[in-house]
Amino acid sequence: MRIAWTLSINNIRRKLFRSFALILLVLCLSFAVFAGGMTIMSLQKGLNSYTARLGADVIVVPNNATSHGAVDDIFLQGITGNYYMSGRDIQKIYGIEGIEAISKQFYLTSAKASCCSSRVQIIGIDPETDFSIQPWIQDTYQGKMGMGDIIVGANINVPLSRTLRFYGNDYYVVAQLSRTGTGLDSAVYTNMATIKEMAANSVTLLDTDAFNSVNIDTAASAVLIKVKKNKDAETVADDINIHITKVEASSSRSMIASLMSGLSGVSRVIGILTGIIWILALVILMTVFMMISNERQKEFAILRISGASRKILFEIMSMEALLISSIGAVLGILIGLVIVVPSASILSGMLQLPLLMPGLMAMIMMIIGSFALALLATLIPALWSAHKMTKSETGLLLREDA
Amino acid sequence: MKLVAQKISRQFFRNSQNTNVFEAVKETDFVLEEGKISVIVGRSGGGKTTLSNMLCGLLMPSSGKVFLDECDLYALSDDERSKIRNQYIGIVPQGQTGLSSLTVLDNVLVPVMMYGDPETKKEEAMTLLYRLGIDDLANVYASDLSGGELRRMAIARALINNPEIIFADEPTGDLDDETTQIVFQLLRELADSGHSVLMVTHEKDALEYADHVFEMKNGVLL
Numbered sequence: 001m002r003i004a005w006t007l008s009i010n011n012i013r014r015k016l017f018r019s020f021a022l023i024l025l026v027l028c029l030s031f032a033v034f035a036g037g038m039t040i041m042s043l044q045k046g047l048n049s050y051t052a053r054l055g056a057d058v059i060v061v062p063n064n065a066t067s068h069g070a071v072d073d074i075f076l077q078g079i080t081g082n083y084y085m086s087g088r089d090i091q092k093i094y095g096i097e098g099i100e101a102i103s104k105q106f107y108l109t110s111a112k113a114s115c116c117s118s119r120v121q122i123i124g125i126d127p128e129t130d131f132s133i134q135p136w137i138q139d140t141y142q143g144k145m146g147m148g149d150i151i152v153g154a155n156i157n158v159p160l161s162r163t164l165r166f167y168g169n170d171y172y173v174v175a176q177l178s179r180t181g182t183g184l185d186s187a188v189y190t191n192m193a194t195i196k197e198m199a200a201n202s203v204t205l206l207d208t209d210a211f212n213s214v215n216i217d218t219a220a221s222a223v224l225i226k227v228k229k230n231k232d233a234e235t236v237a238d239d240i241n242i243h244i245t246k247v248e249a250s251s252s253r254s255m256i257a258s259l260m261s262g263l264s265g266v267s268r269v270i271g272i273l274t275g276i277i278w279i280l281a282l283v284i285l286m287t288v289f290m291m292i293s294n295e296r297q298k299e300f301a302i303l304r305i306s307g308a309s310r311k312i313l314f315e316i317m318s319m320e321a322l323l324i325s326s327i328g329a330v331l332g333i334l335i336g337l338v339i340v341v342p343s344a345s346i347l348s349g350m351l352q353l354p355l356l357m358p359g360l361m362a363m364i365m366m367i368i369g370s371f372a373l374a375l376l377a378t379l380i381p382a383l384w385s386a387h388k389m390t391k392s393e394t395g396l397l398l399r400e401d402a
Numbered sequence: 403m404k405l406v407a408q409k410i411s412r413q414f415f416r417n418s419q420n421t422n423v424f425e426a427v428k429e430t431d432f433v434l435e436e437g438k439i440s441v442i443v444g445r446s447g448g449g450k451t452t453l454s455n456m457l458c459g460l461l462m463p464s465s466g467k468v469f470l471d472e473c474d475l476y477a478l479s480d481d482e483r484s485k486i487r488n489q490y491i492g493i494v495p496q497g498q499t500g501l502s503s504l505t506v507l508d509n510v511l512v513p514v515m516m517y518g519d520p521e522t523k524k525e526e527a528m529t530l531l532y533r534l535g536i537d538d539l540a541n542v543y544a545s546d547l548s549g550g551e552l553r554r555m556a557i558a559r560a561l562i563n564n565p566e567i568i569f570a571d572e573p574t575g576d577l578d579d580e581t582t583q584i585v586f587q588l589l590r591e592l593a594d595s596g597h598s599v600l601m602v603t604h605e606k607d608a609l610e611y612a613d614h615v616f617e618m619k620n621g622v623l624l
């Protein structure tokens with residue numbers, strides 16, 4: 001053991017180019033495995049948390065909500081907008097067959113908020129009927145939202161006073177939600193009565209008719225529908241689209257299906273790429289080890305003369321490989337952490353998919369996994385070359401010309 | 403310790419026109435006596451190194467046996483035989499054999515590092531280096547040494563575990579006359595104190611120090 005340690009440390013220190021090249025290779029490998037794995041896990045977690053939370057089979061928005069874009073945004077990113085349908089149209093939805101539960105949502109963009117420089121999306125829900133947002137809210141807040149209470153997303157800055165100002169009134173923040181990785185993190189939630197008050201205030205304060213003459217009291221921005229067990233969501237959506245002209249209904253299954261296939265496609269590509277990189281690194285490391293085996297062969301012969309058994313030669317090879325791959329893997333994973341974690345939101349925007357960093361446990365598992373893969377990729381070629389070099393007895397003899 | 407070889411021979415496989423088997427050492431007996439220096443002379447390619455490798459436990463004979471006292475060397479496992487080489491057999495190989503990433507002192511201590519604690523032998527190592535005239539190079543890396551210095555380092559390395567049997571394959575090949583004499587004298591002293599020494603050499607001077615002289619020609623020991 002002593003010889004393995006002394007020789008490895010000194011070989012790494014003294015054969016700088018060789019060690020540097022090997023460490024760099026392992027670094028790239030562990031970075032690729034770690035970053036790739038983290039991205040897949042983040043995508044999966046983001047999507048899972050989002051779809052699980054949404055819970056609606058059909059979403060209905062007004063026609064003027066830029067046709068399809070609005071539904072996409074709600075589904076994929078949790079981004080809402082200022083579009084409204086009248087109480088009359090909504091009433092018609094209640095008449096459609098096959099509906100199990102129905103809940104209205106009212107969206108409002110604040111013109112100027114005291115909380116943050118950017119505009120904030122306010123989402124009004126009906127606590128009596130809501131099945132989409134409340135289950136998620138309940139993770140952090142079990143109480144009942146009263147008049148004037150608001151709950152804010154993870155990205156909203158909550159001042160010490162715990163109040164945010166909207167259209168001349170202060171609203172009290174009763175809770176802050178956990179991160180979702182979607183636009184919902186930048187939204188503010190409240191009940192219908194409160195958001196209607198805000199909406200009415202906005203009209204008087206700004207003196208505009210942002211609501212297109214729609215009656216604020218009965219209007220809504222979106223209607224979320226849960227379909228009866230034996231009913232098909234597509235059929236319900238089609239029914240709505242046929243019978244009510246001013247709204248557009250989309251089934252979540254069709255959305256999620258395309259989203260899921262998109263995600264699994266991305267995951268598969270990342271997975272395959274990571275696998276290819278691993279195999280490539282293995283092949284390169286095999287080649288490198290083969291290339292340096294001439295030099296090593298003489299080293300082995302010298303050690304052999306001094307009484308090294310094959311076992312000791314293997315120990316030396318393993319120790320050096322382990323040291324080199326540990327250094328490379330630690331650096332690669334550190335760089336991965338520094339790069340991947342902060343760029344999650346950028347990546348999320350690029351892929352147009354919700355992305356959520358995995359939890360600490362999952363992260364630790366990823367670190368251990370990437371570390372093990374990097375170690376393996378070095379250890380396999382090292383042991384393979386050690387095996388080749390020690391296989392024949394004459395191969396371990398000093399050669400005349402050496 | 404007594405080293406006895408019984409009817410050992412060694413063949414190598416190599417591609418040639420007539421036959422693929424080449425007999426580097428033809429069947430021979432050999433006894434290495436305690437307290438004596440045995441010298442093998444002969445032309446290059448005669449099989450001296452091959453014979454010496456078989457005797458010191460590095461190369462299994464194609465036939466025959468090698469005994470160290472009562473112990474049949476090649477009946478042992480690689481682990482056991484390696485440990486015996488480490489403890490009882492000191493080998494000064496042909497050519498230049500330094501581990502370039504270690505210092506001279508660490509190179510000398512390599513045999514100690516394998517099965518023990520090198521700290522305990524540091525002083526002895528320095529004494530050996532002093533005798534061989536390279537103690538001032540103790541902390542220099544082997545990659546910076548000349549051929550003659552490397553050779554002396556290899557001699558110190560072979561002697562560090564105070565082995566009872568010493569093999570030296572052309573140990574004075576790249577040494578000047580003065581150092582050559584130092585090495586021969588050192589081997590003589592070791593033999594006189596009971597060690598068995600086998601030396602392969604071209605040097606005529608070596609014969610003065612020899613107790614037994616053998617000649618090796620085309621694989622035959624005369």
Ligand SMILES: Nc1ncnc2c1ncn2[C@@H]1O[C@H](COP(=O)(O)OP(=O)(O)O)[C@@H](O)[C@H]1O
Nearest residue numbers: 394414416426445446447448449450451452453
């Ligand atoms: N590993 C080997 N494979 C094939 N031939 C070998 C091997 N080792 C030595 N020989 C051959 O055996 C012969 C004797 O070599 P060697 O013992 O080194 O001679 P010497 O030490 O007397 O110069 C040479 O012809 C050499 O080419």
Ligand SMILES: [Mg+2]
Nearest residue numbers: 450451496571
């Ligand atoms: Mg020779």
